[in-house]
Amino acid sequence: MSYNLLKGKKGIIFGALNEMSIAWKVAEKCLEEGAEIVLTNTELSIRMGQIKDFAEKNNVPLIPADATSEEDLERLFKEAMELLGGKIDFILHSVAMSLNVRKKRPYDNLDYDFLQKTLDISAISFHKVLQTAKKLDAINEWGSVVALSYVAAQRTMFEYNDMADAKAMLESIARSFGYIYGREKRVRVNTISQSPTITTAGSGIKGFDSLIDFAERMSPLGNASADECANYCITLFSDLTRKVTMQNLFHDGGFSSMGMSYRAMHQYNKSFENGETK
Template sequence: MPEKAHYGLLKGKKGIVFGPLDESSIGWQIALHAYREGAQVALSNVATAIRFGKLQELSELCGNAPILICDASKNEEVDNTFRELKETMGSVDFIVHSIGMSQNIRKQVPYEELNYEWFMRTLDVSGISFHRLVAYALKNEALNDGASIVALSYIASQRNYWTYSDMGDAKSLLESIARSFGPRLAPRGIRINTISQSPTYTKAGSGIPGFEKMYDYSELMSPLGNASAEECAEYTMTILSDLTRKVTMQNLFHDGGYSSMGATIPMIKLAHEALHDKELAERVGLEGRHSSR
């Protein structure tokens, strides 16, 4: 397949991407695309991810990008990371937050029985860490005027997705943090947004119980189909570039139209068939809703 076109959207810019792990991760694709669009990129993740992931490979693909070890849930580590970043690259033009985890989901704990210590950890790592990155970037004067800050979200921040559990709460917090920072950053022309991406087969995403069903359902409900990690990265380039310098405090849906759909004809037909098939209705948990008409 021929190499995709690149447009120099980030030529002369510098930035850091938090959370890339391997080629399946959205953070990985964003870092790679940013480099191909002309940016100088730094990479960051926790020590275990650096040890067991493929960040060295990504670094080489991004022109030997510096790798900074950072647990974004720890104040001191975030502070040190931005100090080191500034010493290594100077102040930056973009920050990407691609971080999320839930032990409750990993252990398949029902939402009504959440382990609260794990719940707080979910909120800290997946939501509050976004505030921490922005706050310490500002304290260390590591952000240039006109910079762009982006975090990755999911529609479960606004609608209930049963198995997404406490991550839905964390994504709601993430989006609220972006709105709260927006007017505070605006005097310097810095904008901050979240991108609500389709279900994506990443290491984190595929660990959600029933993820393949969520993915298939979203694919059927999205007029353009699910967006891939690579397509999300391409969209993110526009949000990091100067083309969107008046876009801020937004939750931007990148989901093939899923978020605007009520139903599709194939899904209506599928539900109709299921409701008229007693055995199938019982198998998928629709007992009592079977229609004999």
């Protein structure tokens, strides 16, 4: 069901790769809600994924750009404004990658060059997006910028590795830049801390299936799906949330407020039924 929440609005979606991507779901919802959008990702991701098919099917511009490159970002914003006929109203930052995770380097034996890439791609790119947009005055007053985060920014999550550091930095950037952008341009900046969600990036984390199951058992409402996350993003892009900024908003079925649930405790106790000592 469409509510026309984004009718007349224009935005840029970073990071859609394939149908598993939250950014892909957000792009679909934006179109359903009446928005005009531009999609962007790296040239390699465009070649590897299916986002080109999405763009062609929906007659949506697709502009290759590396979110870590200020030159690429400046070109992206200028081209997007030209194609959309003016300033934009919203941005989704869904960009993350860790070579340490991919190479299975444990947190106490990180490759620091890999760590720098993790931070640059997964967090510093968010600052670059915001800084470039502000310099170009690319976002309309009362515009909204959202980045996707995870509870590992606040809590230690097994095997989430240096991505936890990146998410903590991402949320800090949202607060620090959100103050400046809100004060000077009335632009909102927030992060959404989403439930563990099966995506191409998430599936590379060791034990991710177990993490999803644990979160499902712990959350009173269960894990939030990619589609549900997309719906939440839409509300933050809309005019209904004009005074929400500098927030890390948990969208996780209540997981972030839980200590121990009945279902998780029940499963824990079952593990001792074979005569093991508690």
